């Protein structure tokens with residue numbers, strides 16, 4: 001049905017489910033939560049409650065790629081709040097973004113579908129998680145996805161619910177990205193046609209897979225795993241309760257362990273602070289994302305003792321790892337002014353052009369609205385770049401090791417990109433006021449120079465005991481000097497690309513954040529400190545690791561169970577033991593698929 005006449009999604013309200021009992025209660029109906037709820041509810045004999053802070057809002061317009069990726073528009077379900085001042089970055093605050101809507105961040109993200117490489121998961125395995133090696137996780141990637149291009153490798157899935165496709169360079173909406181590709185090739189980079197094949201090169205300019213269907217509509221995990229028809233069909237055993245924010249999980253004490261027995265929640269939209277609760281028969285699974293899951297755990301008495309006591313929360317389990325290892329891909333926008341027509345500004349500033357693009361999309365499913373902000377990216381190992389000039393000279397073969405060949409951590413690290421340069425026909429600065437004041441009316445193009453394996457870490461901590469209060473996020477960016485050195489290399493590479501674009505005649509009119517390519521280290525460091533920002537790839541705040549771990553204390557075991565609480569699991573980006581060297585939504589869904597199988601297995605559920 002066409003917007004605005006969308007058929008109603010079967011959402012329940014808190015009062016509809018109050019005092020009920022469920023086998024499984026899932027907290028957070030985001031990227032992971034929707035996939036998990038879908039898989040668990042395949043068995044009609046189990047009862048599931050999915051509690052989501054946001055609403056469904058699944059209108060036609062919410063699936064138009066460019067419109068749904070506009071996170072500055074709150075109608076999309078995107079929410080934001082400021083991080084704590086970034087000590088190493090001029091005490092600035094970066095904007096934290098998340099999708100608080102059914103489908104979570106997969107409803108508002110840039111739709112890039114990348115799994116990460118063989119080495120990413122072999123690192124997880126070599127960190128003591130053999131069940132999470134590439135070989136072991138590959139079946140779950142395949143199970144979830146449906147790649148539209150049948151010519152892609154056997155490592156790709158063809159019959160899963162989550163559709164993705166690549167868009168050929170000739171169809172990319174902005175010429176500037178095609179020019180960037182040609183310039184990367186001129187600098188010696190190969191073109192990667194499938195970043196998700198097992199043998200994808202580590203260094204190269206990639207045409208990205210995007211979670212877009214045949215009709216050029218966004219496919220979030222809501223549409224993929226819990227479309228309206230499925231939700232209606234399973235209404236008897238799956239209750240999807242939206243606008244419901246979980247305030248805490250209640251536990252009973254059993255011998256040395258605690259057990260989750262009840263979940264308390266309240267409406268996230270009503271002024272009333274009335275609380276509701278449901279009883280848990282089997283398990284609670286927290287899927288509230290890397291900023292939300294530690295918040296839910298800490299509100300429930302699981303986290304660093306001292307921090308919980310500061311907030312007068314009774315300690316159920318002292319787990320110092322909760323919220324303690326926030327890992328994100330820090331990035332620096334290298335931005336130029338370009339002619340308006342070369343940038344997304346051209347539809348934002350002209351109502352006529354905007355209307356024409358809208359009708360073009362409506363009638364032919366082509367034009368700028370059919371794409372998200374990103375369609376391609378350059379992935380690079382910094383070891384392939386000259387220390388002073390960032391000139392590209394491939395050293396170690398770019399082909400990754402075969403899966404499961406027992407490669408050491410060192411070798412795995414050698415086969416991972418640690419820099420990504422995202423070409424974006426927009427400003428990419430995260431200061432909204434500056435964006436409105438300086439960039440809303442001019443054409444802008446950016447290389448978002450991103451560190452894929454930064455050393456610096458941050459934290460997520462409670463602001464208060466009110467679940468509606470956004471948690472305090474310390475990003476910790478650039479605390480480690482190695483990150484600054486890596487950022488310099490990434491910026492210098494972006495500037496080399498810029499020089500090549502100018503040499504090929506592309507009008508990069510003037511640098512906005514981009515300095516001259518002759519800039520010295522001190523000038524680059526000033527740029528890094530004044531511009532470093534989040535890439536929204538929050539992870540690792542409830543790491544899969546032993547409670548006492550040489551790297552940092554863990555929160556969940558290899559079956560994603562919270563240490564000491566056998567019927568409480570965490571399943572989302574927060575469990576990553578090590579951040580993946582690419583975008584995170586595909587790995588998150590892999591985690592949800594694997595978690596569903598582990599839960600089914602441990603309760604011997606019929607599939």
Ligand SMILES: Cc1cc2nc3c(=O)[nH]c(=O)nc-3n(C[C@H](O)[C@H](O)[C@H](O)COP(=O)(O)OP(=O)(O)OC[C@H]3O[C@@H](n4cnc5c(N)ncnc54)[C@H](O)[C@@H]3O)c2cc1C
Nearest residue numbers: 028030031032104105110111112246289292573583584585
């Ligand atoms: C703007 C943006 C662009 C991005 N672009 C890309 C991209 O192009 N490709 C890519 O791979 N990755 C991208 N990412 C990252 C990726 O989308 C996320 O890493 C991934 O979706 C996170 O999934 P999750 O399940 O861990 O959390 P989420 O999808 O964020 O889900 C968490 C859910 O929990 C709910 N919740 C939180 N607290 C509570 C509570 N107390 N009670 C009830 N519900 C609660 C939230 O409302 C939300 O729905 C992007 C992220 C953002 C924000």
